[in-house]
Amino acid sequence: MAQTINMDAVPGGDPKKKALPSDSRYGWLKALWRNRKSRVGVIIFLVFVFIGILAPLIARYSPTSTNFGLLQPPSARHWFGTTGLGQDVWAQFVWGTRSSLIVGFGASVLSTILAVAIGMYPAYRGGRLDQTMATLTNIFMVIPGLPLMIVAAAYVHETNAFSMMLIIGLTGWAGRARVLRSQTLSMANREFVWAARLTGASNGRVLVREILPNMTSLFFASLMYGVLGAILAEAGLEFLGLGNLTGASWGSMLYWANNGGAVLNGAWWWLLPGGLAIAVFGMSLALINFGLDEVTNPRLRVVATMKPGRRRYGKLAGKGGSFDEA
Amino acid sequence: MRYILERLGFLLVSAWAAITINFVLPRMMPGNPALIAASRYQGQVSPRALHALKLQFGVTNKPLVVQYGQYLINLLHGHLGTSLTYYPVPVITVIDNSLPWTLGLAGMATVIAAVLGTFLGIYSAWKHNRAADSVLTTGTTFTGAIPHQWLGLLLLFGLGYGLHWFPVAHSYSPSMTPTWSLPFIENVMYHAILPALTIVVPGMGAWLLHMRNNMIQTLGEDYMVFARAKGVSSRGQMLHHAARNALLPSVTNFAMAIAFVVGGVILVEIVFSYPGVGYQLFMAVSNEDYPLMQGLFLFVSLSVLVVNFLVDLLYGWLDPRARRAGEA
Numbered sequence: 271m272a273q274t275i276n277m278d279a280v281p282g283g284d285p286k287k288k289a290l291p292s293d294s295r296y297g298w299l300k301a302l303w304r305n306r307k308s309r310v311g312v313i314i315f316l317v318f319v320f321i322g323i324l325a326p327l328i329a330r331y332s333p334t335s336t337n338f339g340l341l342q343p344p345s346a347r348h349w350f351g352t353t354g355l356g357q358d359v360w361a362q363f364v365w366g367t368r369s370s371l372i373v374g375f376g377a378s379v380l381s382t383i384l385a386v387a388i389g390m391y392p393a394y395r396g397g398r399l400d401q402t403m404a405t406l407t408n409i410f411m412v413i414p415g416l417p418l419m420i421v422a423a424a425y426v427h428e429t430n431a432f433s434m435m436l437i438i439g440l441t442g443w444a445g446r447a448r449v450l451r452s453q454t455l456s457m458a459n460r461e462f463v464w465a466a467r468l469t470g471a472s473n474g475r476v477l478v479r480e481i482l483p484n485m486t487s488l489f490f491a492s493l494m495y496g497v498l499g500a501i502l503a504e505a506g507l508e509f510l511g512l513g514n515l516t517g518a519s520w521g522s523m524l525y526w527a528n529n530g531g532a533v534l535n536g537a538w539w540w541l542l543p544g545g546l547a548i549a550v551f552g553m554s555l556a557l558i559n560f561g562l563d564e565v566t567n568p569r570l571r572v573v574a575t576m577k578p579g580r581r582r583y584g585k586l587a588g589k590g591g592s593f594d595e596a
Numbered sequence: 597m598r599y600i601l602e603r604l605g606f607l608l609v610s611a612w613a614a615i616t617i618n619f620v621l622p623r624m625m626p627g628n629p630a631l632i633a634a635s636r637y638q639g640q641v642s643p644r645a646l647h648a649l650k651l652q653f654g655v656t657n658k659p660l661v662v663q664y665g666q667y668l669i670n671l672l673h674g675h676l677g678t679s680l681t682y683y684p685v686p687v688i689t690v691i692d693n694s695l696p697w698t699l700g701l702a703g704m705a706t707v708i709a710a711v712l713g714t715f716l717g718i719y720s721a722w723k724h725n726r727a728a729d730s731v732l733t734t735g736t737t738f739t740g741a742i743p744h745q746w747l748g749l750l751l752l753f754g755l756g757y758g759l760h761w762f763p764v765a766h767s768y769s770p771s772m773t774p775t776w777s778l779p780f781i782e783n784v785m786y787h788a789i790l791p792a793l794t795i796v797v798p799g800m801g802a803w804l805l806h807m808r809n810n811m812i813q814t815l816g817e818d819y820m821v822f823a824r825a826k827g828v829s830s831r832g833q834m835l836h837h838a839a840r841n842a843l844l845p846s847v848t849n850f851a852m853a854i855a856f857v858v859g860g861v862i863l864v865e866i867v868f869s870y871p872g873v874g875y876q877l878f879m880a881v882s883n884e885d886y887p888l889m890q891g892l893f894l895f896v897s898l899s900v901l902v903v904n905f906l907v908d909l910l911y912g913w914l915d916p917r918a919r920r921a922g923e924a
Contacts, residue, residue, distance in 0.1 A: 307734065409610045412851060412904050413897050416859035417877065418617070421893045424881050425625035445852065502743055506863055509745045510881050524745055528867065533753045541753065545746025552741020560737060 301561075308561020314554035318547075322368040331358040333365040333518035341537050351539035354530035363543045365518040370548075371497075373434050373504050373519070378496030380439030382446065385492060386482075389447030393454040394477050404451065410444035416506055423512040430514050434507070438500045446492040453488055457481050487562050494555045501548055520544045599912045607905040614897040618890055619667050623660070676894075677887030681879050687891035690876055695895060697767055698872030701788055702861045705795035706853060712796065713803025714846060718839045720804060721811030733808065736801030744860040748794040748867035755790060762790045765869040791868045795860045799853060806849050810842035817841070844915055850907040854900055 302308045321328070331338075335357065342352040350359035392403040422437050423429055429437075457463060458481070466480045482489065505521030507513050515522045523544030527533075532540040658666075670676070676687035716732055723729040756764040768774065768783045814820065815838055823837045862874030869875060873892050880888040 311737075405606075405609065408606065409613045412610055412855070412901055413614055413617070414855050414858040414900050416862055417893045417896050420862075420877060420881060421618075421621055421889055422625075424884070424886070424889055425622060498741055502741070503859075505743050506745070506859060509863055509866065510878050512881060521743075524743065524749070528745070528749060533749055533757060536753075538753065541746075541749055545743050545750070548746070549738055549742045553738040556737035556740060557734070560733070 302558065305561040305564060307557050307564075311554045311557025311559075311561065314550060315558065318367055318371065318551050318554070321364055322371045325364045325368045329361040329364040331361040333357065333361040334516065335361075341535055341540070343537075344539050350543055351537070353526060353540050354532065354535065354537065355526075359523075359540055359543055362518040362523055363520075363547060366520045366523055366544065367547065369431060369517060369519040370501050370504065370521070373431050373438070374497040374501040376431075376435035377438035377442065377500035377503075378493055380435060381443040381496050381500070382489070382493050384439070384443035385447040385450055386489075388443065389450035390454045390481070391477060393451040394458050394481065395473065396458070403447075407444050407447045407451065410441075411448060415441055416503065419503060419507055420510060420512065423507050429512060431517075434504055434513055435500075437507075438503045442496065442499055442503065446496060449488065450485070450492060453485055454481060457484060491559045491562050494559055498552045498555045501551070505544075505548060520547050600909065603905055603908045603912070606908075607901055610901050611898060614894065614901065615668070615671065618894045618897075619664055622886065622890070623663075671894075676891040679880075679888040680885040681883045681888060687887050690888060691873070691891055691895050694871055694873045694876045694892075695899065697870065698861055698865070698874060698896075699899060701791055701865075701870065701872060702795070702854075702857050704788065705792045705799065705861070706850075706857050708792065709796045709799040709857075710803050710846075710849075710853070713800040714807045714843070716800070717804040717807025718811060718834065718842075720808040721815065721838070721842075722834055724808075724812055724815075729808075732804065736804050739797050740801035742798045743863070744794055744798060745863040745867055747797060748791070748864050751790050751794055752867060763787050767870050767872075787870075791864045791870055794864045794867070795857060798860065799857060802853060802856070803846065803849060807839075807842060807846055810845055811838055814838045814842045847907065847911045847914060851904050854903055854907075858896060858900055 302312065336355050338348065338352045338356045338358055340352065340356045341354055342348055344351045348358050348360065350363060352358055353362070388403050388407060392400040418441050419437050422441065423434075426433050426437065463476060463480055466476045471479070501520070504513065504519065505524060508515060508519065508521030508525050509528070511525065513519075513521070515525055521544070523540075527537075527541045527544065530540070532538075674688050676691070679685050679687050679690050682690055720729045720732045751762075752764055755761045763769070763786065767787050768780065769787075772780055772783055774780060819841075820833065820837060823833050828837065861872065862877055864870065865872045865874030866878045873896055877889065877892045877896075879885070880892060
């Protein structure tokens with residue numbers, strides 16, 4: 271990281287470029303905090319991460335222990351009530367946070383690496399390799415992901431957190447490979463890339479040191495959506511009874527709530543935490559991305575920041591009010 | 597014409613890829629389906645029965661190329677093996693009975709999500725940076741992350757078992773016989789409401805955001821200033837000038853949306869015991885019924901590929917630029 275920042279200070283770098291705060295390579299991190307939506311996202315995200323890290327300290331009970339009364343509503347003793355098997359739902363939620371985040375990040379890192387290798391590198395090299403990889407990406411984009419994962423997971427048989435990561439990571443890269451590819455294509459002929467090439471930098475070096483740092487925000491967005499996708503995929507697989515259902519995860523909580531009759535018994539406290547955790551965590555990732563998008567996507571800023579655009583838009587918006595009454 | 601051929605080419609290539617994945621996957625994995633099936637009977641299977649099972653699964657000791665050829669020939673004849681769950685019903689029959697339900701449910705939900713999401717997107721863009729826009733766009737970040745199975749269970753809990761407004765399972769009342777009569781179709785629709793709603797809510801957000809962002813882009817275009825200058829009403833500006841131009845790229849969303857919907861439908865069908873491919877896939881997984889599982893995977897994939905092909909054609913028809921880009 272420090273090295274790439276130093277790159278900005280390379281003599282001959284465009285001084286005007288550095289004057290604009292949003293153009294500095296890590297300026298988007300600050301902008302992320304300044305944007306209200308993404309700040310809320312970052313805070314929620316960190317809360318979940320801390321719950322995951324502190325799981326052994328705050329869980330209070332073992333998530334698999336069945337020593338408690340069956341289907342007890344939330345109380346001081348059991349904050350989130352108990353399951354139909356007499357397990358503590360809070361303990362399951364806390365430990366589930368840890369395992370779901372681990373699988374989510376693990377799978378996303380794997381699929382992002384694949385997306386970079388399949389989407390970015392060939393796009394930069396161009397030619398036949400790029401054609402082949404682009405076709406491969408398009409094929410994997412249209413083959414439905416969940417059914418493919420289901421069949422793969424069904425064959426693996428003894429699934430654990432690691433094999434889960436592999437299955438989700440190996441199948442879920444295509445959409446992001448396509449985004450990274452198109453961005454790389456637009457970057458490959460920029461002047462600074464040519465400058466680096468002409469100084470004799472190797473392809474890999476140009477890609478990692480020149481192109482990638484300019485795509486950090488997109489790269490992070492890709493990683494984030496990968497995490498959400500992986501958590502949803504894991505929950506989906508577990509809902510079919512695939513994966514390790516003896517351990518606690520958000521997905522297995524939903525599986526047991528469904529198969530243990532939470533709906534029939536009116537045990538809303540058993541039903542709510544797993545799905546709500548996924549949705550709120552997913553929301554935090556989307557909010558962060560939303561902020562990223564507004565910071566980095568100039569198209570969305572045209573209206574908001576360019577002076578003529580704003581003036582134009584201000585009047586339009588004023589009229590927009592009358593649209594309601596019309 | 598060139599464009600159509602090109603899309604057709606991609607359809608064939610991707611169909612071949614799906615068929616080949618279906619062949620390779622079981623052979624890549626440790627153990628083979630026949631052994632797994634045999635282990636279900638706890639070693640009470642004679643070597644001869646095991647051999648029969650292997651034959652049924654198409655697992656032989658012949659070279660892979662021969663196996664692959666045999667597999668393709670079987671596929672052409674519609675021989676996908678026999679389902680273990682519904683023994684001795686052929687897999688193709690199970691698919692034949694379940695695929696229409698899934699296509700109907702998924703199709704209906706996709707169209708509703710697209711229309712609703714697009715209109716909300718138009719509205720959101722028009723209210724850019726105001727409360728309504730903020731609420732809608734922030735709302736989608738939540739709805740977009742809702743697991744389908746969870747929302748399905750909640751709806752089942754509240755509107756099904758709680759208020760008894762909607763049926764809690766199956767695609768039509770058991771007392772009815774499937775016909776093309778109006779009461780039966782009404783009954784099917786009634787049963788489809790909750791499952792469809794479960795798919796629409798998480799799926800809508802992507803349409804909304806896409807349309808909103810496209811709209812905001814078009815709002816900055818010169819023709820919008822011109823429209824205003826020549827005195828077009830706000831409603832006219834919004835619907836006939838901005839939205840029309842922003843709508844086109846939304847069509848490309850279908851490819852992503854379909855993949856998302858297929859995943860959702862599978863989970864939703866399990867929650868509502870809806871007799872489509874998702875529910876059958878669940879049965880196949882629970883019973884380790886590999887022939888059925890693979891047949892379902894293949895047909896779900898092929899359906900998605902065909903739908904994508906049709907959307908591509910539609911897009912090419914709507915936007916001549918896409919055709920020309922294909923020719924370049």
